[in-house]
Amino acid sequence: MELLYFKTFAQVVKSGNYTRAAYALDYAQSSVTTHIQKLEEIYGGIRLLERHGKSMELTPAGELLYSYVEKMLSLYEESHQRLSTQEVKTVRVGSIETLAIYELPNILAEFKKKYPDVMVQIIPDSEEIIIEKIYNKDLDFGLIIDKPFKSERINSLSLKKQAMQVVVPPDHAFTKEDFITIDDFKNETIILTEEGCTYRAYLLKQLERNHIDFTLSMELSSIETIKKAIQNKWGVGFLPAFSIKGHEEVVGMPFQDENFQFYSQLLYRKSSSHGSVYQYLISLFQKA
Structure with missing residues (x-):
């Protein structure tokens, strides 16, 4: 219980009076008054705060106690931080x-x-x-x-929300378009990620649903390897837009499909x- 009183005492010192301290702590003002009175009782009835106009100021005893309260509350917060960190290694x-x-x-x-x-x-x-x-x-x-x-x-x-791009070599015909749709994959040679990839599965499902003929030439686990294969003109790729940034060897063309909500x-x-x-x-x- 003393820790609660210490916290209230410290807040009154920081706020300057009981009203602002009560607002900061979300207490009733009467609770703040009670906490300070209980704290003074613990220390033998010594006055810790005295009123000066609308403000509460520390007495000499209060100043001494406040120097200890700051350290105790700091150690209390540090212990919580250290223990919570220690729990997760x-x-x-x-x-x-x-x-x-x-x-x-x-x-x-x-x-x-x-x-x-x-x-x-x-x-x-x-x-x-x-x-x-x-x-x-x-x-x-x-x-x-x-x-x-x-x-x-x-x-x-x-x-x-992730945008997808159709990735091609710089001299590919797709680079003349503003965007690529599922119909543009007709008769294309495609390089895809391995099975289990959600956006790969989406593309293949859309190709099948729209009866698009294509050739799946490679399945590669590495994104960097896919981009190398595209650079070598072994096919076009289908990758998230963020994975193409900063790669001048290949070009990412926006893939337009209103149903793609990934x-x-x-x-x-x-x-x-x-x-x-x-x-x-x-x-x-x-x-x-």
Whole structure:
């Protein structure tokens, strides 16, 4: 109970009077008055504060106590921070490859500034396996690109709507167009990511639904390898727009399809979203 009194005492000193302290603490003013009276009783009835006009000022005894209260409250906050950090020694993040390469590094750099002693494990995998591992508590977080994910046990934080691009060599005929539609894939040779990729599955389904003839020439697990293959004119690719930025060897043409409503999303179990470490990482994704 004394800690509560100390907090109230410190707030009165910072606010200057009982009214502003009560507002800051969301207490009734009578509660603030009672806390100060109880604190004075604990110390033998010594006056800690006295009124000067509309303000409350420290007595000599109050000044001495306040110097200790500041230290005690600081240690109290530090203990909470240290214990919450100590509880989490490792954060496990499952991610599809594109997000692991292009989106995670900046966020993790900020995270490590605040929590340098927390190990971060990045586990690249398909969306299906990432979700399964989150359910089984083998992962703390998952990063996917898909239609909005819904589950009673897993939270889904939509980060941003993702645009797709048809990736071609600089001299490809597609570069003369403003955008590419599903019909433009007719008779094209295509290079895709491996099975299990959600945007690959979407494209193949749309090609089949629209009866588009095409040739699937390669399935590659690495985005960088796909771009190299496109550069060598072995086919055209279908990749998230952010993965093409800064690559002059290939050109990304906007893919237009009103039905493509995919978002990058952060997944995590509803039961494990508490604690300062997890909350801070979630806040970094929200700001990105």
